[in-house]
Amino acid sequence: MGLRTPLYGLHLALGAKMVDFGGWDMPLHYGSQVEEHHQVRRDCGVFDVSHMTVVDVSGSQAKAYLQHLLANDVERLDIPGKALYSGMLNQQAGVIDDSIVYLTATPELPDSYRLVVNAATRDKDLAWMRQQSSAFAVELNERADLAMLAVQGPQARAKVAELVTQARAALIHELQPLQGLPEGDWFIARSGYTGEDGLEIMLPAEQSLAFLNDLVGAGIPPIGLGARDTLRLEAGMNLYGQDMDEQVSPLAANMSWTVAWEPASRDFIGRAELERQQKAGASAKLVGLVLEERGVLRAHQVVRVAGVGEGEITSGSFSPTLGKAIALARVPAATAERAEVEIRGKWYPVRVVQPSFVRHGRALI
Amino acid sequence: MSTIPADLRFATSHEWARLEADGSVTVGISDHAQEALGDVVFIELPEVGKVLAAGQEAGVVESVKAASDIYAPIGGEVIAINEALADSPESVNSDPYGSWFFKLQPSDVSELDKLLDAAAYKSTADVEA
Numbered sequence: 001m002g003l004r005t006p007l008y009g010l011h012l013a014l015g016a017k018m019v020d021f022g023g024w025d026m027p028l029h030y031g032s033q034v035e036e037h038h039q040v041r042r043d044c045g046v047f048d049v050s051h052m053t054v055v056d057v058s059g060s061q062a063k064a065y066l067q068h069l070l071a072n073d074v075e076r077l078d079i080p081g082k083a084l085y086s087g088m089l090n091q092q093a094g095v096i097d098d099s100i101v102y103l104t105a106t107p108e109l110p111d112s113y114r115l116v117v118n119a120a121t122r123d124k125d126l127a128w129m130r131q132q133s134s135a136f137a138v139e140l141n142e143r144a145d146l147a148m149l150a151v152q153g154p155q156a157r158a159k160v161a162e163l164v165t166q167a168r169a170a171l172i173h174e175l176q177p178l179q180g181l182p183e184g185d186w187f188i189a190r191s192g193y194t195g196e197d198g199l200e201i202m203l204p205a206e207q208s209l210a211f212l213n214d215l216v217g218a219g220i221p222p223i224g225l226g227a228r229d230t231l232r233l234e235a236g237m238n239l240y241g242q243d244m245d246e247q248v249s250p251l252a253a254n255m256s257w258t259v260a261w262e263p264a265s266r267d268f269i270g271r272a273e274l275e276r277q278q279k280a281g282a283s284a285k286l287v288g289l290v291l292e293e294r295g296v297l298r299a300h301q302v303v304r305v306a307g308v309g310e311g312e313i314t315s316g317s318f319s320p321t322l323g324k325a326i327a328l329a330r331v332p333a334a335t336a337e338r339a340e341v342e343i344r345g346k347w348y349p350v351r352v353v354q355p356s357f358v359r360h361g362r363a364l365i
Numbered sequence: 366m367s368t369i370p371a372d373l374r375f376a377t378s379h380e381w382a383r384l385e386a387d388g389s390v391t392v393g394i395s396d397h398a399q400e401a402l403g404d405v406v407f408i409e410l411p412e413v414g415k416v417l418a419a420g421q422e423a424g425v426v427e428s429v430k431a432a433s434d435i436y437a438p439i440g441g442e443v444i445a446i447n448e449a450l451a452d453s454p455e456s457v458n459s460d461p462y463g464s465w466f467f468k469l470q471p472s473d474v475s476e477l478d479k480l481l482d483a484a485a486y487k488s489t490a491d492v493e494a
Contacts, residue, residue, distance in 0.1 A: 017403075032458075033429055034404040226403065226430060294407050294451065296427040318406040318429050344425065 001025070005050035006147050006205045007212055014222050022120025024051040026225050033226030037320040040194055040231055041361050044153025045223035046215045051119035054146055054202060055129065056104070058112040059138035066101065066113060069132055071250060071268055073260035074113065077103035081181040083191060086258050087250045088117075088125070089270030093277065094246035095253065096128055097121045098238065100191060102180045114180075114187070116148075116200075118240050132269070146187075147208030151220060152198035152231075154361065157190070160199055163214050172199065193228065195235025195359045233326065234319050236288060236356030242299060243286065243314040243328050251277055252330060254286040254355050282333045288355040289313065289327040290365055295343055297327035297350070304347065305339045308332050313341065321358045322365070328355050368396060370462055374477050375486035376438040378420075381462065384477060389445075390469045392438060394426065395486070396461045402428040405457040410446040410467055417441060417469070419476050424466065426457070439476035441469030 002025040011018065016027035027048065029036060039045045057066060066074045072086030083102040087095045102114040117125045129140055151160050161169040168183045172190075175181065177197075180189025185204055192198040203211060216222060229239070236254070238244055244253035251259075251274065259274060260266070291297050297316030304310050311331030319326045331339065331352070340347040353365045373381040379398035383391045399405065407427040417423055417437035424435045445468040450456065456464045471477070481489070 028430075029403065032404055034406075034455075230429060295409075296407055296429075296432065298432065318427070320429070 003051070005048055006208050007048045007050060010209060010212055011048065011222070014216065016222070016224060019225065021051070021225055022118070024119055026051060027222065029224035029226045030222055033224060033230070034320045036221070036223040036227035037230050039221055040153045040196060040223055040227060041321055041358070042153070044151055044156035044159055044196075044198065044220055045227075046212065046220050047150040047152065047223050047228055048147075048212070049150050049200070050147040050205070050208065052148055053117045053119060053122040053125065054143040054148070055115045055117065055126070056112065056141040056143055057115060057138060058109055058141070059136070060111055061136040062111040062113055062138050065133060065136040065138045067266055068136075068268055069129065070099070070101065071259045071270060071274070072101075073266060074101055074103070076260065077101070079103075079179075080105050081175075081179045081189075083178045083180055083189065084258075087244075087255055088128070089250065089268070089274070090246060091270060091273065093249045093270035093273035095240070095244045095248055095250055095255070096246060097125050098240055098244070098255075102189065104182070120241060143202070145205055146202045147205040148200060148202045149208065149212060149215070150192055150198065150200045151215065152192045152194040152223075153196050156196070156198040156220075159218060159220055160201075160215070163218055193235075193237055194231040195237070196231075196361070230317050230320055233315055233317055233328065234321055234358035236328070236354075238286075238328070239315055248330075249274065249277055249282075251282045252284040252286065254328075284311070284330050285333045285335070286314065286328055286330050286355055287335060288353040288357060288365070289316075289329050289339065289341065289350040290322075290353055290357075291325040291327075291341070291348060291350050293348055295325055295348060297325040297341060297343075301327075302342045303329045303331055303339050303350075304342070305331055305334075305336050305352075308334050308336060319357060321361075322363055326357050369483045369487050371483045373462070373483060374438070374480035375483070376436065376480055377489065378436045378438075380435060380438045382438040382477060382480060384474070385468075388470070388474070390439060390441065390471050390474075390477070391465045392423075392467055392469060393465045394435060394457065394461060398433075399458050399461045402426060402433055403430045404428055405454045408450045408454050408457070408466065410450070411443045413443050413446060415443045416472075417443065419479075435466065437469065438480055439469065439471055440473060441471040444468050444470045
């Protein structure tokens with residue numbers, strides 16, 4: 001038996017087909033993952049993401065610690081609640097995990113942050129973070145007491161605002177994209193993993209069942225991990241363990257934009273190796289692929305770029321929004337506009353595109 | 366709960382087979398199979414004229430989640446394929462026993478007797494699960 005979120009029983013009651021995900025028993029879908037996908041693009045739906053790991057970082061050197069730990073620079077978080085996406089690298093510039101970091105500073109606790117990292121990497125992340133923290137006056141506090149619900153889709157904020165207290169509704173209306181703030185014992189962020197507007201709400205685990213019931217009762221259907229994967233793939237968002245891992249540099253994982261090179265004096269873990277790679281010129285990069293013929297692209301299929309070399313699909317699936325197969329693939333940096341993918345011994349032509357396929361309900365390719 | 370028509374025979378690899386009045390055998394995948402696969406988005410069918418042995422790979426069903434081989438439940442020559450599945454693969458989910466994949470002219474119709482009847486298929490462990 002796997003780990004269970006506080007909402008496990010409700011998933012079963014809602015008809016979920018459960019699967020193992022990084023040691024957790026999580027809903028794959030509640031009937032049709034394609035219908036759930038469309039529901040999020042067209043209206044909104046709710047995901048139980050309570051399996052994710054939340055870590056509060058505080059202490060007089062919290063900022064200095066995170067500036068060392070992360071490739072992106074928390075100095076960029078200039079207003080309370082502002083968040084950024086960052087890789088956490090090892091000395092070889094491989095990606096230990098990716099994370100979202102919120103500035104949770106208050107007048108009483110000016111140096112405090114909240115990190116959200118992946119569930120499947122929890123143990124190694126916490127071990128690494130603790131190991132790196134020894135030189136800093138900093139406290140790490142895992143928040144296993146919190147549940148997390150993501151409500152995603154163009155109607156998400158409007159619909160959730162009708163179901164919560166006035167103060168929370170007001171906050172939901174005011175939040176900027178990629179900003180999260182506390183309201184009472186809830187933490188409400190305008191962020192997500194679908195390419196749509198939406199919220200990620202962290203709340204005490206014991207309140208999560210009633211809240212999910214309220215959401216479903218108000219016509220916001222539950223969405224499983226199946227649709228979560230096709231939504232994030234269409235949005236061109238990486239999945240840790242598939243699109244990057246400890247053997248992959250952020251420069252080869254479409255994460256260059258998350259590396260803050262300035263100021264040059266900031267000594268983050270992996271910097272020396274990243275600078276060496278940057279000077280040498282990247283050998284591989286993550287691109288998008290679109291299959292124009294019928295078929296489905298899958299992870300680990302071989303990609304061939306004529307005259308350039310070979311690569312591999314890291315994530316592939318059928319895109320419900322586009323009605324065709326799409327993929328993220330790591331290919332030689334020199335790539336071309338067209339390539340071929342081997343599916344069951346046959347080579348199929350694919351278009352090579354920017355690794356972002358759908359945003360806010362619209363096709364980008 | 367899977368509904369299983371009584372006039373069908375089943376392979377343990379979850380294909381159904383139905384003997385038609387003209388002696389041909391129609392093949393599809395079971396309700397249990399479509400449910401396990403989830404949303405079907407693409408089906409690769411065998412070529413008409415191809416001769417298949419019982420248990421031989423006959424095509425592929427791709428759902429959003431995974432690709433799964435389909436096998437000939439009995440041996441024979443492929444005499445027709447369901448072209449309509451190319452445009453509406455999702456009909457396999459909504460109507461698995463109406464959405465046939467291909468028709469075989471059996472090389473030995475008695476091979477049907479080696480397949481499971483509805484009751485036996487229903488009682489196999491992974492269908493009950």
